[in-house]
Amino acid sequence: MQQFHIRTPSPVLKPHNDVLLNKRMLTAVLSDLSSRLLQYFGQQVRIVVHGGAVMVLHPRLASRQSTRDVDYNLRSFKGEWASRGVYDAGERLQACISATAIAFGLGADWMNACADVALPCPKSDAYGKQYDPIWTDAMSQTNMAINTIFSAPGLVLVGVSWSWAVALKLVRYEKYDPVDIAHILQLGRRQRGVQWTRQLLENWLVSMCSAMGYATYPSWQMEATRHKMRHAIQLANMHA
Numbered sequence: 001m002q003q004f005h006i007r008t009p010s011p012v013l014k015p016h017n018d019v020l021l022n023k024r025m026l027t028a029v030l031s032d033l034s035s036r037l038l039q040y041f042g043q044q045v046r047i048v049v050h051g052g053a054v055m056v057l058h059p060r061l062a063s064r065q066s067t068r069d070v071d072y073n074l075r076s077f078k079g080e081w082a083s084r085g086v087y088d089a090g091e092r093l094q095a096c097i098s099a100t101a102i103a104f105g106l107g108a109d110w111m112n113a114c115a116d117v118a119l120p121c122p123k124s125d126a127y128g129k130q131y132d133p134i135w136t137d138a139m140s141q142t143n144m145a146i147n148t149i150f151s152a153p154g155l156v157l158v159g160v161s162w163s164w165a166v167a168l169k170l171v172r173y174e175k176y177d178p179v180d181i182a183h184i185l186q187l188g189r190r191q192r193g194v195q196w197t198r199q200l201l202e203n204w205l206v207s208m209c210s211a212m213g214y215a216t217y218p219s220w221q222m223e224a225t226r227h228k229m230r231h232a233i234q235l236a237n238m239h240a
Contacts (some may be wrong), residue, residue, distance in 0.1 A: 011102050013102065017101075017109055020066040021067055022066040023066075026070075028056075030152065030157070032100045033155060040092045040095065041089075041092065041154070042195055044153060045093075047155065047158070048073040049072045049149070049157050049159055049160070050072075052180075053069075053149070054165065056149030057150060058147070060187060063183035069112055071159075072112070073088060073119065073134060075113070075116050075132060077089060077093065079132060079135070098137075114215050115168070115225050120134070120213070120226060137164060144158055147160070161208070164209055166205065167200075167205050169181050170228050170229070177233055181232040182238075185236040198230050198233060
């Protein structure tokens, strides 16, 4: 694929986005981003996302009215394109994100990968080849069918699987995280009749998100995580 010279848009962006993005606004912003990405990449790109954007856009959830940012996995995005021989994919993506920010008066971090530093490290498979467990899980046919939250000619956004969404939110557990987890647990109850207990939730996460390394957690950290689990389940039951 032809390499492009990337130019970052010249206007200075405010560092933090303070514009609330409801579903209608976020869809318009992402549609603009899609058009720019199609020009830079010449084909549709896939990005794994988590956080508030999923809670706003997911048709079976829609538990938040708005969000200020879209959290995405840059590490996996760059890795996917590097495997195709495109080594400036991150720069291309950032140029498009910045251009969209300027067009809509958003802050520079309206779409960011700040959470990448807290994600589990890539793992090695049986053949010694590294893979990103979150991206691999998100890109499964089952998850893409359930958690594709935006699709346009130049861009597809796929939310992380529900287990990973809960696992990542338990790590931080601030602001909207407790209520977001509660809504995800409620979705599991509505769709599959799951009656959540702390033990059941823990077993699910240990099974589906082993890369979190729960087995290596010191006792105090595991107990703190269990306390968050109990609280999230309590919230889910309160708003049943």
